[in-house]
Structure formats: C-alpha cells, structure tokens
Amino acid sequence: MDFSIASILLLDGVTNGAVYALLGLATVLVFTVTRVIFIPQGEFVAYGALTLAILQTGKIPGTVWLLLILAGVAALMDTAGEWRRHGSAGGALKAGLRTLAFPVLAAALTALAAPRQLPLAVQALLSVAIVTAYGPLVYRVAYQSLADASSLVLLIVSVGVHFAMTGLGLLFFGAEGYRNPAFWDFRLSLGPITVSGQAIIIAVASLALITMLWLFFERTLRGKSLRATAVNRLGARLMGISSQSAGQLTFAMAALIGALSGLLIGPTTTVFYDSGFLIGLKGFVAAVVAGLASYPGALLGALFVGVIESFGSFWASAFKEVIVFTLILPVLLVRSLTSAHSDEDH
Amino acid sequence: MASLDPRRYGLAALAAAVPLAAVLPLPDFWISQLSYIGLYSLTCLGLVLLTGVGGLTSFGQAAFVGIGAYTTAWLTVNMGVAPWITLLIGLAITAVSALVIGVITLRMSGHYLPLATIAWGLSLYYLMGNIDALGKYDGILGIRSLSLFGVDLGQGRGFFLLTWAFVLAAAIALLHLLDSRSGRAIRALRSGALMAESMGISTFRYKVTIFVIAALFACISGWLFAHFQRTVNPSAFGLKMGIEYLFMTVVGGVGHVWGALTGAALTKLLDDQLQVLLPRLIGTSGSYEVIVFGIALVLMLKYQPDGLWDFVERRLPRANRAVDWADAPALAERAKPAHGELVLDVKKVRKVFGGLVAVNDISFQIRAGELVGLIGPNGAGKSTTFNLITGVLAPTRGSVLFRGEEMAGLASRDIARKGMARTFQHVKMIPDMTVLENVALGAHTRGHKGVLSAMAWLDTAEERALFKEAQRQLERIGMAPHLHELAGNLAMGQQRLLEIARALCADPALLLLDEPAAGLRHKEKKALAEVLRQLQREGVSILLVEHDMDLVMEVCDRLVVMEFGTLLMEGTPAQVQQSPEVRAAYLGTEH
Numbered sequence: 001m002d003f004s005i006a007s008i009l010l011l012d013g014v015t016n017g018a019v020y021a022l023l024g025l026a027t028v029l030v031f032t033v034t035r036v037i038f039i040p041q042g043e044f045v046a047y048g049a050l051t052l053a054i055l056q057t058g059k060i061p062g063t064v065w066l067l068l069i070l071a072g073v074a075a076l077m078d079t080a081g082e083w084r085r086h087g088s089a090g091g092a093l094k095a096g097l098r099t100l101a102f103p104v105l106a107a108a109l110t111a112l113a114a115p116r117q118l119p120l121a122v123q124a125l126l127s128v129a130i131v132t133a134y135g136p137l138v139y140r141v142a143y144q145s146l147a148d149a150s151s152l153v154l155l156i157v158s159v160g161v162h163f164a165m166t167g168l169g170l171l172f173f174g175a176e177g178y179r180n181p182a183f184w185d186f187r188l189s190l191g192p193i194t195v196s197g198q199a200i201i202i203a204v205a206s207l208a209l210i211t212m213l214w215l216f217f218e219r220t221l222r223g224k225s226l227r228a229t230a231v232n233r234l235g236a237r238l239m240g241i242s243s244q245s246a247g248q249l250t251f252a253m254a255a256l257i258g259a260l261s262g263l264l265i266g267p268t269t270t271v272f273y274d275s276g277f278l279i280g281l282k283g284f285v286a287a288v289v290a291g292l293a294s295y296p297g298a299l300l301g302a303l304f305v306g307v308i309e310s311f312g313s314f315w316a317s318a319f320k321e322v323i324v325f326t327l328i329l330p331v332l333l334v335r336s337l338t339s340a341h342s343d344e345d346h
Numbered sequence: 347m348a349s350l351d352p353r354r355y356g357l358a359a360l361a362a363a364v365p366l367a368a369v370l371p372l373p374d375f376w377i378s379q380l381s382y383i384g385l386y387s388l389t390c391l392g393l394v395l396l397t398g399v400g401g402l403t404s405f406g407q408a409a410f411v412g413i414g415a416y417t418t419a420w421l422t423v424n425m426g427v428a429p430w431i432t433l434l435i436g437l438a439i440t441a442v443s444a445l446v447i448g449v450i451t452l453r454m455s456g457h458y459l460p461l462a463t464i465a466w467g468l469s470l471y472y473l474m475g476n477i478d479a480l481g482k483y484d485g486i487l488g489i490r491s492l493s494l495f496g497v498d499l500g501q502g503r504g505f506f507l508l509t510w511a512f513v514l515a516a517a518i519a520l521l522h523l524l525d526s527r528s529g530r531a532i533r534a535l536r537s538g539a540l541m542a543e544s545m546g547i548s549t550f551r552y553k554v555t556i557f558v559i560a561a562l563f564a565c566i567s568g569w570l571f572a573h574f575q576r577t578v579n580p581s582a583f584g585l586k587m588g589i590e591y592l593f594m595t596v597v598g599g600v601g602h603v604w605g606a607l608t609g610a611a612l613t614k615l616l617d618d619q620l621q622v623l624l625p626r627l628i629g630t631s632g633s634y635e636v637i638v639f640g641i642a643l644v645l646m647l648k649y650q651p652d653g654l655w656d657f658v659e660r661r662l663p664r665a666n667r668a669v670d671w672a673d674a675p676a677l678a679e680r681a682k683p684a685h686g687e688l689v690l691d692v693k694k695v696r697k698v699f700g701g702l703v704a705v706n707d708i709s710f711q712i713r714a715g716e717l718v719g720l721i722g723p724n725g726a727g728k729s730t731t732f733n734l735i736t737g738v739l740a741p742t743r744g745s746v747l748f749r750g751e752e753m754a755g756l757a758s759r760d761i762a763r764k765g766m767a768r769t770f771q772h773v774k775m776i777p778d779m780t781v782l783e784n785v786a787l788g789a790h791t792r793g794h795k796g797v798l799s800a801m802a803w804l805d806t807a808e809e810r811a812l813f814k815e816a817q818r819q820l821e822r823i824g825m826a827p828h829l830h831e832l833a834g835n836l837a838m839g840q841q842r843l844l845e846i847a848r849a850l851c852a853d854p855a856l857l858l859l860d861e862p863a864a865g866l867r868h869k870e871k872k873a874l875a876e877v878l879r880q881l882q883r884e885g886v887s888i889l890l891v892e893h894d895m896d897l898v899m900e901v902c903d904r905l906v907v908m909e910f911g912t913l914l915m916e917g918t919p920a921q922v923q924q925s926p927e928v929r930a931a932y933l934g935t936e937h
Contacts, residue, residue, distance in 0.1 A: 016415065019859070021808075037460075037461070039458055067523070070797035082384030141375070142644050145648060145743075146647065146648060149647075150401075150456075151457050152401065152456055152457065152460075153457065153647055153651070155403070155457060155460055156403070156592065156596060156643065157643070157647055159405065159472060159589050159640075159643065160593075160640045160641070160642075160643030160644040160647070161637075161640060161644060162640065163589065164636070164637050164638075164639075164641050164644070165636070165638040165640070165644065166636060167634050167636040167637030167638075167640060168636075168637055170629065170632050170633070170634065171632075171634060171637065174630075175632060204532065205777030236445055252809050273762070276907070281464070281465070281468070284461070285465065288458075288461055292457075294372075304879075318472075318476040319472070319473070319476055321472040322469045322472045322473050322476070324469075325465040325468045325544050326465070326466075326469045327474075328465040328466075329446075329447070329450060329462065329465070330464060332451050332458060332462055333450045333455070335454060335458075336450055336451065336453045336454050338460075343684050
C-alpha cells in the first residue's frame with residue numbers, strides 16, 4: 001500500500017465514519033434519555049433512503065401507508081388513555097387528533113407530491129418529514145407504557161421493533177435495492193485523491209448536524225430538559241419535565257438523524273430494505289466505544305470504525321464485517337478494565 | 347425434595363410420552379417437527395437459566411449453536427473424527443468463547459452482554475460465510491448421521507428419541523440446579539449484586555457460569571442439528587435465529603423450565619404456518635413472519651411479560667418441600683470469640699465524598715457478647731459508617747479491624763466470609779423463593795457443592811444440612827410457622843426477622859443490623875426487641891444502627907452517638923439519655 005491508496009482509504013473511512021457518527025450520536029441520545037438501546041435506528045436509515053428512491057419513481061412510497069397505520073394506532077392509544085384518565089370525550093378526541101396531525105399532514109403532502117416529479121430537494125425534504133414522524137409514534141406505540149421497565153426488557157422490545165420494521169420494509173419496498181441520484185455532481189481532484197461532491201455533503205451535513213445538536217443541548221430549554229431527564233428521570237419529572245414528551249422528542253430526533261443519514265448514504269451505496277441494520281449497528285459499535293454516554297466519544301469511535309472498516313475492506317474484503325464487529329470485544333475489554341465497578345441499578 | 351410437586355410429575359409424564367410418541371403411528375412429518383422442537387428447546391432452556399433466572403440476556407445463542415454444528419461438521423467430514431468426540435471438542439470451543447465474552451462484559455452493567463453477543467453473532471455469521479474451509483455460504487454437505495453401538499440414530503424416530511433424551515436430561519439438570527446452593531445464588535443475581543455479595547457470593551463468577559452453561563446447551567443443540575440435517579450453512583446460525591431463540595423463550599415463559607418447551611413448540615408450529623400463509627396473503631415470497639414475531643414480542647412484553655406458561659404455572663398447586671433433614675449432620679461452626687474479647691475495632695475511619703466529609707475519624711469498639719447501638723440524627727453518617735464496616739464502601743482513611751484482621755479495602759463478600767453478617771434497611775430477599783430457601787441462602791459460604799454437583803444431583807447430603815441449619819435459625823427466632831411460605835407474601839415484621847435468620851445462618855461472629863425497626867408496627871417492634879434480647883442472652887455480638895429510640899434504649903448495652911459525621915459521645919443508654927449534647931443534637935439548642 002502506498003500513500004495515495006492509504007489516503008483514499010482514509011477519506012473513504014472518514015466519510016462513512018461521519019454517517020456512523022450521526023447514528024452513534026442518536027444511539028447515545030436515545031439511551032441516555034430513555035434507557036432504550038435502540039437497535040432499529042438503522043431502519044430509519046433504510047426507510048429514509050428508500051422513501052426518496054420510491055418518490056423518484058413517481059409512486060407513493062409504502063412508508064406513507066405504514067405511517068398512517070402507526071399514527072392511527074398511536075392516536076387510538078392516546079384517545080383511550082386520555083379517556084381513562086379524565087373521562088372527557090372532547091379531551092380524549094383532542095389528544096387523538098394531536099397525535100394524528102403531523103403524520104397525516106406529512107403523508108398527505110407526500111401523496112400529493114409523489115406523482116408530480118418535484119425537484120430532488122423537495123422530495124428529500126418530504127422523505128425526512130415522513131421518517132421523522134415515525135420517531136414519536138414508535139416511542140408511543142412500543143415503549144411509552146414500558147418506560148419504567150428494566151433496560152433489559154426495553155432492549156428485547158427494541159429487537160421486536162427491529163424485526164417488525166425490517167419485515168414491513170420488505171413488504172413496502174420489496175426485496176429490490178435502490179441507489180439514489182447524487183445531490184451534487186462534483187468532483188474535486190487533489191493529486192491522486194478525488195473528492196466527490198457527495199463526500200463533501202456528508203462531511204458538511206454531519207458537522208452541521210453535530211453543531212446543531214450541541215447548540216440544542218447547550219442553549220435551548222428543551223435541550224436542557226432532555227439532559228436533565230438523562231441525568232435523573234424522577235428528578236426531572238418533579239421539575240415538571242414530562243418524561244413522555246422527552247421520550248417522544250428524543251425519538252423524533254433519532255428518526256430525523258436516521259432519515260438524514262439515509263439520504264446521505266443513498267447515493268453512495270445501494271440500499272435494500274434490510275441494509276439499515278448493519279449500518280445502524282456500526283453506529284452502535286461507535287456508541288459502545290463511548291460507553292453509551294459521551295457524544296464526543298461516539299464521534300471519535302465512529303471515525304475509528306469507519307477507518308477500520310475501509311482499511312479492513314482493502315486488506316480482507318470478505319472479512320470486513322467480521323473485523324468491525326469483533327472490534328467490539330477488545331473495546332469492551334478496555335472499558336471493563338478501566339471502569340472496575342459494576343453499576344447494577346435494574 | 348418435593349415429591350408431590352406437579353412440576354416433577356410433568357417431567358415424568360414427558361419422559362413417558364417421548365418413547366410413546368416414537369412407537370405410535372405418528373406420521374414422519376410430525377416426528378421430525380417434534381425433533382426440531384426438541385432442538386430449539388435445548389437452546390431455550392439455556393436462555394431460561396440466563397435470562398429468566400439470572401436476569402442477563404444473549405442474542406448470540408444461535409452463534410453457539412453454530413459452533414457446535416460447524417465443529418462436528420468439519421471434523422467428521424474432513425478428519426473422519428467420530429461424532430461423539432466432536433461433541434466434546436465443540437463443547438470445549440464453546441466454553442472458551444463464552445468464557446471470553448462473559449469475562450469481558452459481565453463486570454459491567456447488564457446491557458453490555460447482549461450488545462457484545464449481537465456483535466459476536468454477526469461476526470461469527472460472516473466468518474462462517476467467508477471461510478473457504480467451511481464452504482463459505484454454501485456450508486458443509488454430506489455430514490454422516492449419528493449412531494450408537496451400531497444403531498442408527500440419525501433420522502426419524504431414533505433421532506427424535508436421542509434429541510428428547512438430551513432435552514429431558516437438560517431440563518432435569520436445570521431443575522436440580524435451580525433448587526440447590528448454587529441455584530439460590532443464581533436466583534439472587536436478579537435482585538442486584540449488593541445482597542448476594544454480602545452473603546459471600548461472587549456474583550461475577552455466577553454470571554459467567556450461567557452464560558457458559560447456556561452456551562453449552564446451545565452447542566449440544568447445534569451438534570444434534572448438524573447430524574440431523576446432514577448439512578450446515580450459516581443461515582441457521584445468524585443473528586435473526588439468535589433473536590428468534592430469545593423470542594421463543596419470552597413467549598413461552600422466560601422464568602420457567604417448562605416455558606422453554608412451550609415457547610419452542612409454539613414458535614416452531616406458528617413459524618411453519620406463517621411461512622406458508624403470509625406469502626400467499628401478500629402475494630410474493632419473503633420472510634414476512636418476522637413482522638408477526640416482532641409485534642408479538644412487543645405485545646408479550648407489554649401484556650404478558652412472564653410468558654404463556656405463566657398461565658399454567660399460576661394454577662398449579664404448590665407443594666411444600668418435604669422436611670427430610672431431621673437426621674442431617676450439623677454444619678461446622680467457626681470458632682467464636684470468647685466473651686469480652688475485642689471483635690470489632692473501628693479506628694479513625696474517614697470517608698470523603700468530593701468535598702463532603704461524611705464520616706470524620708470515627709472510632710469505637712465492640713466486644714464479644716455486646717449489643718452496641720449506633721445512633722444519631724438524620725445525616726449523621728450512620729449508614730456510611732455501616733457501609734464502611736461491611737465493605738460496601740472503602741474508607742478514605744483509617745482502619746476497621748475485625749477479630750484483629752484489617753477489613754478496610756476488602757470486598758463485602760470477603761468480609762462476609764470472615765464472619766460478619768448483615769441485614770438491610772430496605773429488605774432484600776427473593777420474593778419467589780420460600781422463607782426456608784431464602785434463609786438457606788445465608789449459609790452459602792458454609793456449603794461447598796458447585797453447579798456441576800447440583801446438576802448431577804450429587805449435593806443432596808449437603809442440601810439437607812443447609813436446610814436443617816436454615817430451619818434451626820428460623821425456629822430460633824420464632825419463625826417456625828412460616829418455613830414454606832413464599833417470602834414475598836410475608837408481612838414487613840416477618841421479612842425483617844427473615845433477614846435476621848438469614849444473617850444468623852452464616853454463623854457470624856458479628857451481626858450488623860441496619861435499621862431493623864424501620865416501617866414496623868408496634869407489635870412487630872415488640873417481637874423484634876424480644877428477638878434481639880434473646881440473641882443478646884445467647885451471647886451474639888451485635889451492632890445495631892437504629893432510629894427508634896425506645897428500641898435502642900431498651901435493648902442496647904452501649905450506644906455510640908454520631909452527629910455530622912463525628913463521634914458525639916459513647917456510653918450506656920442511661921448516660922446518653924442524660925447527655926445535654928445528645929439532646930441538643932436531636933432537638934436543637936435554645937439561643
């Protein structure tokens with residue numbers, strides 16, 4: 001290997017690593033606020049990329065129908081819950097409608113826009129809107145009533161959600177893979193290295209998103225309330241922060257990050273209905289490197305995973321997944337040796 | 347052993363039903379279905395131990411099945427090794443892998459094991475699918491079938507009998523394990539490390555042990571699977587299958603041995619139906635059954651987290667354990683300090699949390715046969731002092747001498763083994779074990795039989811001795827009528843007494859009681875005071891941390907009073923009651 005190959009691999013690794021970083025951040029975010037180890041994070045990636053791909057063909061993506069079904073179920077749960085608590089039909093109806101509003105709006109807009117072949121940017125925006133709407137609904141339907149369960153139960157629920165979302169992905173998108181058009185047909189030659197426009201977009205978008213997350217958590221009241229919930233759920237609740245809305249907001253952010261990641265990788269690789277899982281898990285390895293707790297740690301971990309993966313695929317392409325996922329064992333070993341105590345708070 | 351327990355009849359019935367099914371004119375299709383159910387059950391039994399009982403989980407069981415299958419496939423096809431030897435080799439490889447993963451992850455909090463097993467399951471899947479010698483994704487073909495003494499057991503009824511013989515053996519071994527000294531320690535894992543560790547149990551060791559056992563069960567299943575299918579390829583050992591094993595166990599009932607069998611049977615039958623039904627319904631082929639499984643898993647955890655078997659379990663009568671240990675030998679007792687000998691010598695211990703000095707150079711002593719009370723207003727540092735003595739916290743400075751030996755810096759389980767036994771301010775017991783079993787947990791360090799002897803039923807003599815001791819301690823403090831009650835059904839006062847009996851069962855040289863009167867009603871307090879006085883008469887050395895002044899003044903020989911982390915005074919109850927400083931500390935001063 002010479003310098004030029006190494007730098008190409010490095011660039012490739014950093015580009016992929018930037019996407020893993022976003023997913024790793026989402027994983028850390030969801031875990032710290034809700035204690036959910038969110039395995040289906042990657043499904044949002046696939047849903048995002050494939051929704052855009054189907055919009056490109058001028059059809060209405062299946063995610064629209066699934067969103068409506070999910071919103072219907074969540075609205076029913078909210079209506080029933082409100083009815084049981086307060087017994088007022090009006091209030092119950094209002095709670096249901098509030099849950100329906102955004103998903104139905106996003107679905108309707110997408111259904112209207114689908115056959116019109118709107119510009120790529122508009123379609124991308126619609127895809128993000130659709131997938132983001134999934135976040136709070138998934139939390140509402142699968143996790144909310146289990147918020148006080150042990151993190152083990154929540155993890156098993158995550159696996160159930162992952163199963164269901166993968167299967168539904170197959171149902172709505174079919175077994176065939178799609179590759180999205182590039183957002184920016186641009187090539188920059190720097191000596192032996194060619195930087196594609198998509199790589200620049202990935203890097204810029206990841207950095208922008210990370211900065212925005214940082215500003216959100218440091219500068220806004222909502223962000224601080226999420227941090228408070230992450231530190232102490234009960235304490236936050238006593239300060240008037242609803243852990244339910246914190247959970248829904250967190251999941252919305254996770255879905256948003258997932259959808260954006262889907263758009264970012266869409267043009268660089270062929271995405272299948274089940275591609276999200278492996279991509280999400282690599283974000284996961286990054287999050288585990290950070291002990292599921294530190295955002296900068298997850299960022300570094302993700303770049304590390306990306307670089308290892310790209311060098312791994314150069315040296316032993318068949319074994320690149322093996323290398324990436326086996327990496328978690330030495331990482332965990334180091335963590336277990338450096339943090340000697342075991343915190344058993346079930 | 348409980349001879350009337352319907353759960354044991356159930357196993358006997360199953361043991362009779364298996365050969366019956368083999369001779370009945372069942373279609374071959376059903377025999378093969380039942381064989382698959384047996385194979386899945388074997389893996390699920392491991393998950394019952396790991397997840398249901400131990401509170402840990404793994405998504406990588408399919409990978410261990412894969413190790414068992416690939417080991418035998420490769421060795422029998424390429425090396426011509428006999429299958430019965432490859433089983434042992436497979437078990438050894440599995441044990442080592444599980445040991446490595448377990449040792450790495452189990453020191454940390456509970457969710458790292460499942461995460462590690464996901465990664466491990468994935469990498470093993472890709473490894474199997476990319477190694478040339480293992481046939482890549484096509485796998486290994488032409489594996490020979492099993493035979494024993496020339497009898498072919500590879501297919502049909504022979505294999506069915508062999509598989510279910512393994513399942514029955516595993517189920518029986520598991521039931522014995524759960525009802526043993528080690529089993530009680532394993533069942534204590536889920537209620538947190540603090541209680542188990544202070545019974546002298548190494549929670550880490552037991553966690554690793556159950557992870558390895560679960561992996562070994564999976565490996566046997568894989569070995570059988572390879573010789574039944576005659577071919578192996580990675581798809582049967584991927585992460586999806588690993589998740590499906592967990593699904594089976596959760597649906598069946600993750601806390602019960604029978605739940606594993608129920609779950610495996612239901613899932614296999616449902617899976618077959620769905621794989622035909624769903625593609626026909628949807629119009630294209632594909633593994634849509636995962637949608638149903640995923641949604642069913644979420645619904646189960648929401649509405650029936652104990653699984654379907656729990657419906658049956660709740661209706662089964664519970665038989666009392668037969669008391670067969672009257673003539674069992676007494677357990678060996680440790681040499682007790684002579685009356686008046688120095689037992690505990692706390693010398694200038696100090697604990698600093700950040701900038702806060704919680705315990706400020708406290709010193710006091712306890713002599714054998716004394717009942718010393720440690721009192722003080724809220725926030726005085728009593729509980730911290732208690733934790734420093736019992737090893738839950740390490741002191742910043744100073745020393746704790748117990749019978750002349752330094753305890754500062756030792757783990758609480760080592761201190762427990764030296765003869766210090768404690769109770770908890772918030773009662774910590776295992777609600778679904780009987781009072782007797784809970785108390786026997788206290789005698790953990792006085793027994794020696796391990797997991798293997800329990801599974802092989804070689805521990806009955808020691809078990810009888812342990813139960814005899816537990817019964818003796820319960821009778822000693824007046825709990826004889828409650829031996830066979832479930833601990834979770836006891837009233838608060840009885841739960842406190844249970845904890846005292848459990849601590850006494852450890853044969854302690856010093857008994858530490860952490861606010862035993864908290865939350866008790868008047869009559870219960872009277873009963874507690876009576877027990878304390880009786881123990882005092884019997885010469886037990888006790889340190890009592892307590893809020894209840896009436897109780898403390900009534901029973902203690904001597905009091906140590908703390909305020910703001912420092913020692914305020916030491917003296918007899920009468921002296922303390924007279925002291926203006928103590929009054930000021932509790933009631934405030936006039937200005």
